[in-house]
Every structure is written in structure tokens, then in C-alpha cells.
Amino acid sequence: MVFKRWIVGGALCAALLVAAAPARAQDDAQSDPSRLAAALNQPQLVRLGKQVYDRYCVGCHGAKGDGAGVAARWLDPKPRDFTRAAFKFRTTPSGTLPTDQDLHRSISRGVFRSSMPAWFLMAESEKVAVIEYLKTFSDRWSDPDEYEAPIFIPEPPEFVGEPASVVRGKELYGLMRCFNCHGDTGHGDGPSAPTLTDDTGRHIVPFDFTSGVLKGGPGLKDIYRTFSTGLDGTPMPSYSDSLPNEEDRWHLVSYIVSLRGSGAK
């Protein structure tokens, strides 16, 4: 009996795994995205993208791309509504569209602390195609005014993580009033925290720097990017104007990393 249950359980797990693992496209052998993009015209890419979307994304993001897939009601945070075309993880300035590489990064890494899976096994061609398909959900993508060049993110300098840099970073954290939301000690419990909502009106919690995995990625450059361009659709602002000095931005990264209990790069 126990054995039988074990077999049934095993079979179920296997079935789930098979269902969850993104099947590789037949064109895997030639999965260089530029080769594929060159081989397919735009309508063909969008058609392939729709197939990928309908197979892997529709359950959460919905057939209309509005984030209202069948699973959405159980999820928090909610799946992104692509009809608004507001994206959190961008190298581009606040309020503008992300680059294809930004979308590619989010799709490949997934979004930590959310149900958005990491599609690292998906064929490159499928990623390129699904990105083109996502763009069909909003007119913003056909308006040239919605695009801006990505910001330049330099390699982290040697001083990141050093005590003097952490001290200066802490000062900037105060000056920029990050504590209003993230709290004096970075626990995500600042005075504004209880009142924050995202653009859909749902309560949103500022990140607790002392624990948990960063949604936008664990690297120093990811942290630098987050406060340089902001997280569109959320109250997390862009500090590109108020923190124009590159060195200051790295000091702030030093302080945030120190809150995470590690000075490692």
C-alpha cells in the first residue's frame, strides 16, 4: 500500500516535472537568437511567440496579457499586466520601455520572491519570439516616444564594501530618505511602509534589506540599477536625478550590501 502510494506519488511528480520543464524547440541546434531573428520575419516571430506564450505563460499572465490568467487569483504579487507595459526591471530610465535584454533577463532569471519562474531551459529562439509577442499587448511598443537608451552601468569599483564606503552610503541613505520606506535599519518598516500601494492599488511591501533575495537579481550591478532607474509600477522611485554622482551610487550599494550582512562583491 505504502509502496503503491510511493509509485503514484513518483509518477505525479514526474508528470509535474515534465509539465513544468519548458520543452526545447526543435530549432535548438541553431538557437543563436540573432540567427533566428534573421531567419524569421516579424509576423513569424510573433506567431511562434504566441505558441510559446499559450503553452507556458498564459496560465498566469492571461490570454489578453492582462495578468488575469487562471492561476492569478492565488498569486501575490500578481502576474504582470502586459497591457500596461510598465516593467520593474529595466536598465532604461523611469517610465520608459525596457530593452529586449531587460525582458530576456527577467524571463531567464525569473523574479525571486514571486511565482514568476526562471525559464533558463527555454530555447533562445523561444525567448526572442515570446518577447516579440509580449509587445503586441500594448500600443506603447509602437510609439517611438516611449523608448529611451539604457543607462550605462559601470563595473563596480574596488572600494565597494569597504568600511569608509559603507559609512558614506549610510549617510546617503539618510539624505535620500530611503528610510521613509525601507526603515532606519533597512528592515522594510519605514513610516510610509504601511500605506504603500502599487499602480494597481494593491499593498506593496518595501524590500527588507537584511533578509530575503533581491527580486531584481543578487549582483552589485542589479542593486545599482534598481535605484538608478526605479521599479515602474511601484512606489520605488528612480534616483537618477538626485544621485547623479556615480561614486555616490556605489557607496549606497556598499551600504545596502552591508545590511545584508556581507561585504562580498
Ligand code: HEC
Ligand atoms: C506561475 C505564474 C507565472 C508564469 C507561468 C509566468 N509568469 Fe511572468 N510573472 C509572474 C509574476 C507573479 C510576475 C510579477 C512579479 C513581481 O511583480 O514581482 C511576473 C512578471 C513577469 C514579467 C515582468 C518583469 C518586469 O520587469 O516587470 C515578465 C516580462 C514576465 N513575467 C514574462 C513571462 C513569460 C514570457 C512567461 C512565459 C514564458 C511567464 N512570465 C510565465 C508570474 C508568472
Ligand code: HEC
Ligand atoms: C516611496 C517608498 C520608497 C522609497 C523612498 C525607496 N524605496 Fe526602495 N523599494 C520600495 C518598494 C515598495 C520596493 C519593493 C518593490 C517590489 O517588491 O516590487 C522597493 C525595493 C527596493 C530594492 C529591492 C529591489 C529588489 O531587487 O528586490 C532596492 C535595492 C531598493 N528598493 C533600494 C532603495 C534605495 C537605495 C532607496 C533610497 C535611495 C529606496 N529604495 C527608496 C519603496 C521605496
